[in-house]
Amino acid sequence: MASVVTNDMSIVIGGDAGQGVESSGAGFCLSFARAGLHVFGMQDYHSRIRGGHNFYQIRLSEKPRLSHSNPVHLLIALTPETVRLHLDQLAEGAAVVLPERFEIDPAPLEKRGVRVDTLPLIRMAEEHGNRVMANTAALGAAAGITEFPLQFMESVIRDNFAAKGQQTVDTNLKVAEAAYGLARDRYGAEFRYKLRPVDGAPRRMLMNGNQALAMGALAGGCRFVSAYPMTPATSIFEWLSGLPREYGVVTKHAEDEIAAADMAIGASFAGARGMTATSGGGFCLMVEALGLAAMTEVPMVIVLAQRGGPSNGLPTRTEQSDLLFAINASHGESPRIVTAPGTVEECFEAGWRAFNLAEKYQCPVVVMTDSFLASTLRTLDMDAIDFSSVSIDRGSTLTPQELGGLTNGYKRFEFTETGVSPRALPGQHPAAVYSAVSDEHDEEGHFLEEIEGRRRMMQKRMRKLREAEREMRPPKRYGPPEAETTLVCWGSSFGPCKEAADEINDAGGSANVLQFGDLWPLPEEVTAAALSECRRTVTVEQNYTSQLAKLLRMTTGIKVDGTLNKYDGRPFAPEEIVAGLGKEVVSGYAA
Amino acid sequence: MVTRLDPKLFDATTDITWCAGCGDFAILKALKLALADLGIEPYQALVVSGIGCGSKLPDYMNVNAYLTNHGRPLPIATAAKLANPDLHVIVTNGDGDSYGIGGNHFVQSCRRNPNLTHIVENNQIYGLTKGQYSPTSDKGFVTTTSPDGAIELAFNPLSVALGAGATFISRAFAGEPKHMAGLIAQGIQHQGYALIDVLQPCVTFNRTNTYDWYRKRVYHLEDEDYDPSDRKAAWEKAHEWEERIPLGVLYRVEGATAYEDQVKALEGGSPVSRLDDLVKDPRPQQYERLKERFT
Numbered sequence: 103m104a105s106v107v108t109n110d111m112s113i114v115i116g117g118d119a120g121q122g123v124e125s126s127g128a129g130f131c132l133s134f135a136r137a138g139l140h141v142f143g144m145q146d147y148h149s150r151i152r153g154g155h156n157f158y159q160i161r162l163s164e165k166p167r168l169s170h171s172n173p174v175h176l177l178i179a180l181t182p183e184t185v186r187l188h189l190d191q192l193a194e195g196a197a198v199v200l201p202e203r204f205e206i207d208p209a210p211l212e213k214r215g216v217r218v219d220t221l222p223l224i225r226m227a228e229e230h231g232n233r234v235m236a237n238t239a240a241l242g243a244a245a246g247i248t249e250f251p252l253q254f255m256e257s258v259i260r261d262n263f264a265a266k267g268q269q270t271v272d273t274n275l276k277v278a279e280a281a282y283g284l285a286r287d288r289y290g291a292e293f294r295y296k297l298r299p300v301d302g303a304p305r306r307m308l309m310n311g312n313q314a315l316a317m318g319a320l321a322g323g324c325r326f327v328s329a330y331p332m333t334p335a336t337s338i339f340e341w342l343s344g345l346p347r348e349y350g351v352v353t354k355h356a357e358d359e360i361a362a363a364d365m366a367i368g369a370s371f372a373g374a375r376g377m378t379a380t381s382g383g384g385f386c387l388m389v390e391a392l393g394l395a396a397m398t399e400v401p402m403v404i405v406l407a408q409r410g411g412p413s414n415g416l417p418t419r420t421e422q423s424d425l426l427f428a429i430n431a432s433h434g435e436s437p438r439i440v441t442a443p444g445t446v447e448e449c450f451e452a453g454w455r456a457f458n459l460a461e462k463y464q465c466p467v468v469v470m471t472d473s474f475l476a477s478t479l480r481t482l483d484m485d486a487i488d489f490s491s492v493s494i495d496r497g498s499t500l501t502p503q504e505l506g507g508l509t510n511g512y513k514r515f516e517f518t519e520t521g522v523s524p525r526a527l528p529g530q531h532p533a534a535v536y537s538a539v540s541d542e543h544d545e546e547g548h549f550l551e552e553i554e555g556r557r558r559m560m561q562k563r564m565r566k567l568r569e570a571e572r573e574m575r576p577p578k579r580y581g582p583p584e585a586e587t588t589l590v591c592w593g594s595s596f597g598p599c600k601e602a603a604d605e606i607n608d609a610g611g612s613a614n615v616l617q618f619g620d621l622w623p624l625p626e627e628v629t630a631a632a633l634s635e636c637r638r639t640v641t642v643e644q645n646y647t648s649q650l651a652k653l654l655r656m657t658t659g660i661k662v663d664g665t666l667n668k669y670d671g672r673p674f675a676p677e678e679i680v681a682g683l684g685k686e687v688v689s690g691y692a693a
Numbered sequence: 694m695v696t697r698l699d700p701k702l703f704d705a706t707t708d709i710t711w712c713a714g715c716g717d718f719a720i721l722k723a724l725k726l727a728l729a730d731l732g733i734e735p736y737q738a739l740v741v742s743g744i745g746c747g748s749k750l751p752d753y754m755n756v757n758a759y760l761t762n763h764g765r766p767l768p769i770a771t772a773a774k775l776a777n778p779d780l781h782v783i784v785t786n787g788d789g790d791s792y793g794i795g796g797n798h799f800v801q802s803c804r805r806n807p808n809l810t811h812i813v814e815n816n817q818i819y820g821l822t823k824g825q826y827s828p829t830s831d832k833g834f835v836t837t838t839s840p841d842g843a844i845e846l847a848f849n850p851l852s853v854a855l856g857a858g859a860t861f862i863s864r865a866f867a868g869e870p871k872h873m874a875g876l877i878a879q880g881i882q883h884q885g886y887a888l889i890d891v892l893q894p895c896v897t898f899n900r901t902n903t904y905d906w907y908r909k910r911v912y913h914l915e916d917e918d919y920d921p922s923d924r925k926a927a928w929e930k931a932h933e934w935e936e937r938i939p940l941g942v943l944y945r946v947e948g949a950t951a952y953e954d955q956v957k958a959l960e961g962g963s964p965v966s967r968l969d970d971l972v973k974d975p976r977p978q979q980y981e982r983l984k985e986r987f988t
Contacts, residue, residue, distance in 0.1 A: 136988070307987035321980055323971045325964035326776055328768075347957045349979075350967045352775050357801040361768035364761070368772030371759055372739070372780065374964035376772065394762050487984060489977035496972060527965070528757035528773075529780045532736045537751065537758040540744070548707050548752055 104195060104294050109139060109164045111295040112171055113244065114188055116157035117180025117237075119150055126237045127158025128479060129262050130244075131308055133254040134162055135481045138303025142167045143479035144673070149333070149417035155187055164300055166481070168445060168597030172675050175295045176248065178240045182206050192216045197293050199223075199243050199285070201236055219247060219289045226280045231273030242278035246285030250297035252278065307482045311449040311475040311594075314487065315405060316341040318453020319377055320351065321492040324403070326376040328354040328365035333417050334473040335379040335407040359384035363391035363404065371400050371538070373499075373527035375457045379405035382424050383414065389431045392466050396436030396563070398538040399515065399523070401460035401467075408472040410671040419671030420473035422593055423645040426653065428468045429622045435560075437463065437521075437567040439574075440622035442470040444596030447486045448619065449475065454492045459573075462497035463566045464525060470621075472644065474673040475594035498524045505531035513545040514538065517558060521565030567623050574620040576628035581607065581614030587683060588636040590662060592618040592650050594673070595642050601676035606683075613683075618650065630658040640664040642679055700729040705755045716867030716893030717747050717814055723870040724783070724812065725754060727877035738781040741770040743790035746821045747814030747893070750785045764795030771807040771952075777965040778953050781881060782808070788815040792828040792848045799850075803857035806885035808951035810877060813850065813888070816895035817902050824898035834901065850890050851931035851943055855924065860949035861887035862927065863942045866911050867894060868904050872940065879942065885949040892938070907938065914941035921945045 115130065117123045124145055131143035142161040148154030159170050173193035179185050182204045192198070194215035200206070201223035208218050223239040231238075238259070245255050255278055263271045316338045319327075329339040343353040352369075356362035362378045369376035380388065385406050395402045408424045410416025428440050439459050443452040452469050460467040505512070505526055514536040516523040523545075526534030537547035542559060544550045550559070580596075581603045589599040596617040606613040616632060616639075618624075633639060633654065639662040641651040648665040655661050666682045668674055703725040711717050728738055735756045742748035744763035751758030757780075761769050766784045774782045791799050791813045802811065818836070819825040825838040828848035835842050854862045861883040865873035873891060880887030892911070894904050919941075920926060927944035953959055962970070 305988055307984055309987045313987070317980070317983060320983075321975070321977070323968045323975075325958075325967050326772065328772060348961060350958050350961055350964070352956055352958045352964050354772065354775065356768065357797055360765065361798060361801070364765045364768040365772035365775075367761075368741075368769035369776035369964060371769070372773040372776035372965055373968070374776035375968055376776070376964075390762050391765075394765075398759070398761075482987075484984060484988075489975075489980045492975055492977065494968075494972050494975055527777075528739050529737060529777055532734065535735045535755060535757055537760070539752055539758075539760040540762060541760070547758075549710075549749070 106294050106296055108296045108298055109162060109300065111162055111175040111297070112173070113160045113162070113176045113178065114157050114174045114191070115178040115180070115240070116155060116184030116188060119148060119154045119156050120152040121180050122237050123156040123158055123180065126241055127160065129258045130241050131160055131479050133258045134160070134297070135306055135308040136257060137250070137254045138300030139297065140164065140166050141308060141479065141481045142170055144170045144474070145477055146672070147418050155181070155183055157184070157188070162297060167601065169601045169673070169676055171601065172677055176244060178244050179204070180237065180240060185211070189214070195294055197247060197289065199240060199247070201240065217289070217292065219285065221281065221285055221288070223281060226284070227277050230276035230280055235274055235277045238274045238277045239281040242281035243285035246282040247289045247293045248295060248297040249286060249290050251299060252282050254299070305484060307484060307487070308479050309446055309482055310477050310479050311443070311446050311471050312337045312407070312477065313341055314446045314449035315453040315469070315471065317487060318450040319403070319457070320345070320349065321489050322375065322454025322457040323494045324375045324377050324457060325350050326352050326366070326369035326374045327378065328356045328362045328369070328376070329379050330356050330359045330362045330384055332381045332384045334409055334476040335381050335405060338379040338405060359387035360391065363388035366402050366404070367391055367395050367400050370402050371528070373530070377403040377405065379407065381407050381409045382411045385424065385428070385431070392438065393432040393434060393436065394540050395466045396432065396438060397540050399464040399563070400538070401457070401464055403456045403460050403467050403469065405469045405471065407476045408470060416671040418473065420594070420673050421644050421669060421671060422472055422595065423649070423669070424470065425592065425621065425649040428470055429653070435564070437465045437563055437570065438622065439463065439465065439467045439570055440470060441467070441620050442593035442618070443475070444593055444617050444619060446480050446482060450487050458493065458495040459570070461499060462495060462522070463570045464497070464522060465566060470593055472594050498522055500524050500526050500534070502531045505533045508533050512536065514547045515543060515545050515559065515562070517545060517562050520569045521562045522569065571623040571625055574623055574625040576625055577632050578617045578619065579614060579632070580617065582612065583614070585614035585637070586612040587638050587640060589613060589615045589679065590639050590641045590650065591615065591643065592621060595644060598674040598676050598679055599642050602679035605676055605680055621653070624653060624657045626657050629654065630660060633658060633660045638663045640666055640683060642666045642674065644668050644674065695732040698729040698732055698734065700725040703728060703735055703754045703756060705753055707753055709753050710749065711746060712897050714896040715746070716816060716891070716895070717750060719867040719870040719873065720747070720785070720812060720814055720891055720893060721750055721753055723865070723873035723877055724785070726871070726874035727881060730874065730878055731881055733781050738783060739773055740783045740785060741766040741773065742784065743786040743795065745787040745790050747785060747787040748790060764790050764793070764798065766790070767795060767798040767802045767809070767811070770809050771802065771805070774807055774809060775953050775956065775959070775964070777963050778959065783881070784809055784811045785814065788813060788817060788829045789819050789827045792850055796828070800853065800857045802886050803854045803859035806860055806949060806952050808885055808953060810880040810887045811889065812877060813890045814893045815850070815890050816893045816899055818895045818899040820895045820898050849931060850888065852928065854888050855927055855931055855944055859888055859944070860885045860946040861942070862944040863887070863889050864940050865889055865891045866907055866940050867891055868908060869940070872913070876942065883945070883949070884954070885951045910936065910938040911940050912937055914939050914943065922947060
């Protein structure tokens, strides 16, 4: 056997929808996280409740990893189809764990140097519990051949099945133990990839982008969330709805996304921090609400977790194709802010910062994620979610005391140098009774159509965009400053880009990453400066039309040297980026 | 004991752009009277509207006013009430806004029962766009978009509200502002969604359903031996139209519980009051234990 590789491997669990691939995958991830390993766990599933191939791809390492990676070293196949679908991903020396009774053709596997470890998983499940526990048996077997101590899986089984009663816990434990022992004894010695607890590793959390974003919003004072269920944004709404009532988060499942966005506006108008979360199709319905919030200068936060489009598109799959839409959606011209966190940690910060930006500039803020970032699990150090770092800045919102001190009357839409007018909340003080009108209006908020008044009010609103631009952050650079190639990205593509740059640099090449988090208003000068410092720029985007490249060119006049695009709904793997750079890359539309 | 206020408190200095004789004037007057009678001060009320002639109403009085998008005042008002239940939230919009483009929000509000008073300025026509037939136009009604007469049946807001579970359903007439003010006041006091559908003649574009047309037909339910808790009777009254048209409370559920009074997260404070508290003390320690869920 070739030399042993410890704590550096990828595992895939695959099966039909309804076979519990997602819960098994997430539970398996947690057992590794508890053992001190760094975990990156990506799920891939179809838009249906039963049937269709689902899988969970788990990358394990002693270093933090920001993306999945190929090849795969261990495939747990709950259906024969899984073997066929993942064949090309398997490394030489990889193993396939299969239940008995599957008929597969071993020849292609053997040709790749992949071992097939057939185990009586179904029989063991039936013997110690029942047939549905074949998953548990499969995971136990996977732990067995990697010789990963069973205690970590056992702790997860105890926690995850506790609600189903002690008997369910006990039978699952027995099934896992039996499969573990058999797999380790029969195949362990011949399998070179091993997983061990990491001595002295700190306790870590296992979290996805939606959860981090929801926690950020909570910490930022968001106590009103209205939404309509839409993959992949739904779990933000679910997580906040499931909080203990003492947190006081009022959530409203609205009749549609128009109502969801309008409710966020209504709550914000009354003085709360209101939010809605959706995906592209729902965002389409929210477009008129964006205009209303901008025109009446009501802060609002929309989380836009993108998925494959257009129309119903690829409901469960990832894409970054709404960037230019999010920046421009709505008729007329109005200020708004668009940000895109790139990692789970950044989702937490984006969650609370959005409310400060919204209240400071009294305009809509769109926080863009995507399916990949929203639903992929990653290990985080406990202090990566730092509640003491959160600040709540309500901008020029007036307190009742300040309202009481007004001597000259109150003008809700007063002309100011920054364009931001002092904001009174309705119901708080007799001195501040005002109209907010979605038609053009004067400083007091009343209807206006007169030429000079319109010009001045338009300029006042748009000045806020200029002010906000000063606060927008320049792109972040990762890697050596003077690299031969700069991977230019936004949002979740940062993860695979970072891993690709590491891979290139480790192999003696030269690459770095320029990651855009604040996308609108795009800070023009610092963006131009950052791009000018690069030797060769290639945008890496999960879309067809290179939307970031277009935005950069539109804002700075700088054309990137190449574009890498992917629009098949599957996230970039670092290997794909490395391979893509080797080919001729074209600028503009992808081929 | 409620201290009555002077309705003039609600007078605004804004120019009113309605046509002379428009039924909306009566609704404006009735709303001011109702608020004054209940002792609600201008700053304690929020009047939310959509788009249309009638939706300009909130800007024509001294009150917190939010004139929003076409068809959308109900969800906006619902959320404002949830965010700050101390506000008295009133919605005023037209028949196109309420029953056409906002129809789904109307149905959902009936079954949701938020503590809102919904005054619909029902003139059976699109006035601001200069005379197209509306959801409540009678079948056969001729307009620029129904040159051969409207083919659809008229939308019946009262029976739809009844079917959708509304707990307070009433009808007023713009020719009787004081009677209307009484209904609005009852609606404000009702615990839940209160519909006041107002027969409001459009003197410019609807030459059929005029003040005279209505005066010949309207009568008061309170003058008859009528029990507004009787759902079957309400169903029948909701369908009276051609010969006699009932005004007053068609249906009322005594002891209804408003939506926001059933929201557990509101028990310890509102989203607005909690945010005030968080500004003073962001309470990072309270959140720390949430992290344990992920370990």
